[in-house]
Amino acid sequence: MKRHIKYIVVHSTATFDPKVSQYYGDFHYVVERSGEIKRIQPETTVVKNVAAADNEAIHIAYAGGRNKAGNLGDTRTPVQEEALYNKLIALTLKYPSVRIVGHNEFEASSGCPGFNVKDWLRAYEPEITIA
Ligand SMILES: [Zn+2]
Numbered sequence: 001m002k003r004h005i006k007y008i009v010v011h012s013t014a015t016f017d018p019k020v021s022q023y024y025g026d027f028h029y030v031v032e033r034s035g036e037i038k039r040i041q042p043e044t045t046v047v048k049n050v051a052a053a054d055n056e057a058i059h060i061a062y063a064g065g066r067n068k069a070g071n072l073g074d075t076r077t078p079v080q081e082e083a084l085y086n087k088l089i090a091l092t093l094k095y096p097s098v099r100i101v102g103h104n105e106f107e108a109s110s111g112c113p114g115f116n117v118k119d120w121l122r123a124y125e126p127e128i129t130i131a
Helices: 078-094 117-123
Strands: 007-012 029-031 037-039 057-062 099-102
Touching: 007 078, 029 078, 057 078, 099 117
Parallel strands: 007 057, 007 099, 029 057
Antiparallel strands: 029 037
């Protein structure tokens, strides 16, 4: 069934050790530290993650978001950052009226995704790769 998508919600998986297998079921997509994008759930599926937005949201997470000491923060690798950015751009082309928001914009106490999504999107300059 076609859904009305209003939000793309950016998350981290809130995990540290990439070698430990992670549960990704709370997301539609996960961007691995290598930049590989894994499709976890079809976009047509409602994924329960942020109750206020789930019915109209696509949830995308980068793997990480927790440092060695266990604190939440931005742990993205450069290729992961670029892959996340490219995926967000692709999704905005598919859903032109969508808003890209951080999980922390719905739940400030979540500490997720560990950075300010709006500031990042405003400032980010992707590498131009000529194939
Ligand atoms: Zn989150």
